[in-house]
Amino acid sequence: MIHETIGTNEWEWAGKPYAAIKDVGRQDGSILVVPVGSVEQHGHHLPVITDTLLVEAMVHGAAESLRDDVPILVTPPVWSGFSPHHLSFGGTLSLEFEHLRQTLEDIGRTGLxxxxxxxxxxxxxxxxxxxxxxxxxxxxxxxxxxxxxxTYFQLAASEIAALRDSDPGGMAHGGEYETSLMLYLRPDLVVDAMIEEGTRWDEHYEWGGGDLLEGGQLSVYREFEEYSDTGDIGAPELASAEKGERIHDIVTDELGAMFTAIHEHNR
Structure with missing residues (x-):
């Protein structure tokens, strides 16, 4: 069954006839936006669709905030990401790096x-x-x-850091940041009874980063179960819907400003 809300927003690619898509594309400074998520485990309290659901919500919120004269279309989200480090927990659907890159290249190329x-x-x-x-x-x-x-959670990091109640590491995978957003956007998908104090980020190298707001300067590959027994890292117990609303508003405003700048640069 096709989702009944497809096409209800003027910036949605999927609900438009092809001629209407080309009409938007021909306008000066037109922007095609492709949300890219994943289907992967997020601990016991969040659904595996979390990343895809959140990035789509952020992009749609940003598009809604734009002036009417910014020609923009948003494709359906690419829902499978590169997540080999989550596979051991189960529930994760992952593409190979090159397969995903080539898929996104094809989407971008044909969209353009x-x-x-x-x-x-x-x-x-x-x-x-x-x-x-x-x-x-x-x-x-x-x-x-x-x-x-x-990457949306790298935007407005200093503003969002002012909202946090957790120490560095608390806004990691399935932690205070993502759980707050889910409590605001899709509380029906959050298993409240399973929200408990999460495993704190414990990376051997001090340059390895702390959480979504502090990416670090050193990349290292580890299976996710080396960091957590449950699949989540951070402080989901400090999440709230109110905090999620503030995070959503800050990030969508910043993303909307970015889209406007892209439009103006390409006019």
């Missing part, structure tokens, strides 16, 4: 053929971040359109 001046990939999963960075270059060198990429 409708006349768009820019494409922006908005990522919602930490494991995709390096891939999105690579994609900007590999797709960018093949087109005259502008190719951009960002």
């Amino acid at each position: 053929e409708n006349g768009f001046d820019a494409v922006c990939f908005v990522n919602g999963h930490g494991g995709n971040a390096a891939l999105i960075d690579a994609l900007v270059s590999t797709l960018g060198k093949t087109t005259d359109a502008e190719v951009l990429g960002t």
Whole structure:
């Protein structure tokens, strides 16, 4: 059954006839936005669709905040990411790095053929971040359109840090940040009884980062169960719907400002 809300927003690619898509693409400074998420375990209290659901919500919130004269369309989210480090817990669906990069290249390339001046990939999963960075270059060198990429939880980090009740490490995977957003956006998918004090981030190298707001300067690969017995890391017990609303509003405002800047640069 096709989702009954598809096409109810003017910026949704999926609900438009092809001619309407090309009409948007031909406008000066037009932007194609591709949300990229994942399906992976998020502990016992959050659903596996968390990353995809959240990045889609952030992109839609940003699109809704834009002036009517910013021509923008948002594709359906790419729901499978690069998540090999989560597979041992179960419930995770992961693509190979090159398969995902090539899939996103194809989506971006064919989307741009409708006349768009820019494409922006908005990522919602930490494991995709390096891939999105690579994609900007590999797709960018093949087109005259502008190719951009960002990870939404890296935006407005200082403002969101002022909202946190946890110490560094508390806003990691399935922690205070993501649980707050889910309590605000989809509380029906949060298993309240399973929200408990999470495992705190414990990386051997001090350069390895702390959580979603503090990515660190050193990359290291570890299976996720080396960090956590339950699959989540951080402080989900400090999450709240009120905090999730503030995070949502701050990030969507910042993302909307980014989209406006992309539009103005490409006019």
